[in-house]
Amino acid sequence: MTETSTVRLSYIVNHDVIRAALQNFSARTGIALGADAADGYQIPPGLPQSDFCLLLQNFGRCELGRKTPGPLADEPQLLFDGGPIGHVVIPIRVDGTPIGRLISGPFAVRPPEFPVIYELARSLPVHPDNLMKAAAEVPVVAQSVIMDAAHLVHTLVKHVVSSNYRHQSELTVLRSFDSIMTNLSYEVLSDMILNLGRRLLNGEASLLVLVASQGDPQEAYSGPEPDGVGDLKKLLAEMSDFVLQSRRPLSVPDAASSPWTQHLLGRKDVQGSVTVTPLLQQDQLRGTLAIYSPVPTQDPESDLHLLSMLAAQAVNSLLMLERLVTSEEQALTDSLTGLYNYRFFQEHLQRELSRASRSKAPLSLIVLDLDNFKVINDAFGHPVGDRVIQHLAECIERHTRKANVLVRYGGDEFCIIVPEGDLETARNVAERVLTEIRNSPYADERYGVPPQYLTVSAGVTQYRPEEDNAFSFFKRADENLLIAKRTGKDRVVAQ
Numbered sequence: 001m002t003e004t005s006t007v008r009l010s011y012i013v014n015h016d017v018i019r020a021a022l023q024n025f026s027a028r029t030g031i032a033l034g035a036d037a038a039d040g041y042q043i044p045p046g047l048p049q050s051d052f053c054l055l056l057q058n059f060g061r062c063e064l065g066r067k068t069p070g071p072l073a074d075e076p077q078l079l080f081d082g083g084p085i086g087h088v089v090i091p092i093r094v095d096g097t098p099i100g101r102l103i104s105g106p107f108a109v110r111p112p113e114f115p116v117i118y119e120l121a122r123s124l125p126v127h128p129d130n131l132m133k134a135a136a137e138v139p140v141v142a143q144s145v146i147m148d149a150a151h152l153v154h155t156l157v158k159h160v161v162s163s164n165y166r167h168q169s170e171l172t173v174l175r176s177f178d179s180i181m182t183n184l185s186y187e188v189l190s191d192m193i194l195n196l197g198r199r200l201l202n203g204e205a206s207l208l209v210l211v212a213s214q215g216d217p218q219e220a221y222s223g224p225e226p227d228g229v230g231d232l233k234k235l236l237a238e239m240s241d242f243v244l245q246s247r248r249p250l251s252v253p254d255a256a257s258s259p260w261t262q263h264l265l266g267r268k269d270v271q272g273s274v275t276v277t278p279l280l281q282q283d284q285l286r287g288t289l290a291i292y293s294p295v296p297t298q299d300p301e302s303d304l305h306l307l308s309m310l311a312a313q314a315v316n317s318l319l320m321l322e323r324l325v326t327s328e329e330q331a332l333t334d335s336l337t338g339l340y341n342y343r344f345f346q347e348h349l350q351r352e353l354s355r356a357s358r359s360k361a362p363l364s365l366i367v368l369d370l371d372n373f374k375v376i377n378d379a380f381g382h383p384v385g386d387r388v389i390q391h392l393a394e395c396i397e398r399h400t401r402k403a404n405v406l407v408r409y410g411g412d413e414f415c416i417i418v419p420e421g422d423l424e425t426a427r428n429v430a431e432r433v434l435t436e437i438r439n440s441p442y443a444d445e446r447y448g449v450p451p452q453y454l455t456v457s458a459g460v461t462q463y464r465p466e467e468d469n470a471f472s473f474f475k476r477a478d479e480n481l482l483i484a485k486r487t488g489k490d491r492v493v494a495q
Contacts, residue, residue, distance in 0.1 A: 009035065009100040010043050012092060012160055021156040022102075028139050028149045031107050037100040038072075047105050051134035056081050059124045063087045064103060072098045076150035078143065082120040084108045085138050089114045094161055102153065109143040112136065189321060193289065193314045194222035201275060202308045203291040207236035209244065210279075210287040210318075217244075217287065232240045234330070235267055236290040239276050243288045249277040251304050256295035268343030273297040277307045281315050289314065334408040336386055337393035345407040345415055349470050350419055352405075357462055363419055363463040367477040368396065368433065369488040370412035371455045380449055392454065399432045415477075423462040427494040430458040434492065457484035460494035 012018060013035040034047035047064065049057075057065035064087060072091040080086035086109075090102040112126075112135040121128040130149045160174070194206040205223025212218060221233045243250050255261040255270040262268055267425050275297075276290040289311050297303050332344035340348070349365075356363035370392055377385040389412060396414055400406050405417040416433075418426045434456055441451040459480030463473055480493040487493070 009092060012157070013043050013102075015160050017156055017160050018153075021153045025104075025153050026147045029104075029107070029146055030086075030139050031104045031141060031146070033153070034104045035092075035100055035102050038098055042232075043100070047103075050106050050138060051144070052085060052131070052138050053081070053106055055126055055131060055134055057125070059126075061124070062106075063089070064106070068177045070372070072130075074099055076147065076154050078109075078147070081106065083112055083116040083135070085112065085135060088146050090150055090154050090157065092157055092161070092191070100155070104146070104382070106138050107141045107146065108138050109141070109146075110134070111140055112138070130287050186321065189314070189317055190220040191222070193310065194220060194402065196310055197289055197291045197307065198222065200310060201273075201293050202289045202295070202302050203293045204272075205232040205236060205292040207233060207240060207290045208287065208314075209237075209240050209289075211244070211285055223292070230463055232292050235261070235270060236276070236292055238273055240288040240290045243276045243278050244285065247278050247280070247285055249275075249304055249308065251275050251297075251300045253298075253300040256296070271295075273300070275300070275303045275307050277304065277311045279311050279315050279318075281319065286315055286318060311471075318414070328435055337408050337412075338396070339393055340405065340407045342407070343409055345409060345417075346470075348405060348407075349417060350475070352419055353463065353468075353473065355419075357465050360465075361420045362422040362425075363417075364421045364423055365461055365463070365473060365477045366416040366426055366430045366433075367409070367474070367481045368414045368416070368430070368456050369458075369460045369481055369485070371457055373412040376452060380447070384444065384447060384449055387444065388442050388452070388454070391440070392437065392456070394435050395436050395440050399436050404429065410453050415474075423460065423494055426460045426462065427492055430460050430492045434458060434490065438490070455490035457481055457489050458492045459484055460492060 013022075026032050032047055035043040037043070049064075053062045053064050054361075056062035062081050072089070072093070073089065074093075076088055078086055078091045079089055085106055087106060088104045091098060092100045092102065112132070114132055117132045117135050118128045121131040124131075190208055190210075193208050197203060197206040203223075206221070207223075208220040210218045210220075219237070221236075223232050225233075234410050239250060239252075250260075252258045252260050252274040255267070255272055255274060261270045261274070272292060272294040273296050274290065274292050276288055278288050279286040289307060291303075291307060332340055332347075334341040352363055355361075370388075373385065373388070376388055389408075392412070393406075393408065393414070396416070397406055400416055403419055404421075406418075407415045407417070409415045416426075416429065418429060420430070437454050437456050441453045443449055443451040459477045459482070461473065461477040461480060469474075480495060484493040
């Protein structure tokens with residue numbers, strides 16, 4: 001029994017039609033149905049165990065407790081554990097191969113009689129009173145009622161399994177999305193959506209359009225570039241644009257005879273089929289997914305169903321990715337200033353050290369600390385102190401180029417990583433920052449804070465690949481900061 005067969009059985013049992021059938025069976029008979037695979041694996045949630053079954057399972061006599069069920073018949077059948085008590089078993093086959101079964105909880109086709117139960121108890125052996133008490137708790141259901149209900153369930157099972165291609169395609173979608181949840185990125189997600197779309201619809205080209213809250217839509221395309229078959233990307237983009245406007249799916253089963261491609265789009269060269277579906281998050285339009293297949297489709301409704309299912313999973317994964325990115329950003333961002341925090345600094349510094357060692361490019365570090373910050377806190381309180389820190393962060397950020405990485409290390413201390421910058425370059429950056437801060441006093445009339453002239457001290461150093469690690473690199477910059485503090489503050493010490 002392979003994992004795929006077990007997962008397939010789980011999918012069939014959890015199909016909406018089968019779930020409704022199981023509920024109907026339980027309502028008609030008062031008996032629940034569970035499912036187990038051909039190797040005995042029980043599909044959750046399983047069936048509650050009755051005392052009668054628990055007693056018989058100790059002796060291998062209960063059908064419900066068999067680790068390896070016996071051969072399955074082609075039709076529902078009654079299997080008796082003992083006396084009038086047993087289970088109904090409904091086979092589940094795919095392409096003639098049994099992959100599992102539905103099995104009912106125990107029931108009695110007539111009220112259990114003591115002589116029959118007594119003989120069963122002697123053959124096990126179990127105390128007759130205990131077995132009779134357990135048998136009396138088993139519900140009694142007429143055999144005709146139970147079998148009629150079982151045959152209805154079996155008919156619906158065969159109906160679901162007969163659509164096996166579509167269901168297996170749906171299963172492919174679900175399992176593929178599950179497989180990337182631990183390593184999700186926009187690139188991985190886009191590639192997987194495009195490839196799955198082509199696979200599900202036997203497509204040759206696919207186009208994913210994601211609508212951003214600001215800026216132009218983002219496109220990801222998979223398929224041939226413009227050649228003898230025409231510009232498929234342009235065709236899919238044109239049809240996707242219509243779906244973006246209408247917010248409704250679009251299916252062209254046979255492009256060669258469709259007014260869409262032949263007249264409205266003026267694409268008389270296109271053969272095959274096109275299916276486009278919107279990506280909807282409740283009422284919010286997140287984008288579109290379009291698939292081109294080189295042959296006309298014989299089942300456009302199924303194609304739309306599959307693509308809509310893929311689109312729904314894509315939106316869910318997109319939401320998860322956005323939450324993951326937001327969560328990661330929050331974990332790596334200082335809440336007061338919006339700058340990167342200590343955790344990010346530790347991780348990023350190590351990456352920059354590795355890159356500098358490989359490329360032999362220079363790398364420098366600036367450590368800054370606000371002078372006399374305690375005086376401000378004592379005079380005006382910590383809320384004003386927080387606003388001073390925010391003001392300081394804005395001043396430093398204005399004079400830090402994008403390639404440099406600005407971090408709030410903690411308290412009133414900041415760090416600037418200067419990739420590909422030597423000691424002199426980093427010294428110049430630090431001097432510009434100090435000048436900006438001198439010329440930008442903090443004041444807040446609302447809180448009665450007069451202009452506060454701020455100064456900062458800075459320690460600067462350059463990475464020495466032969467002798468440095470992350471600790472020694474930072475330690476040297478921090479020691480230079482202490483020298484700047486001891487020698488008068490408001491200055492840069494670089495060495």
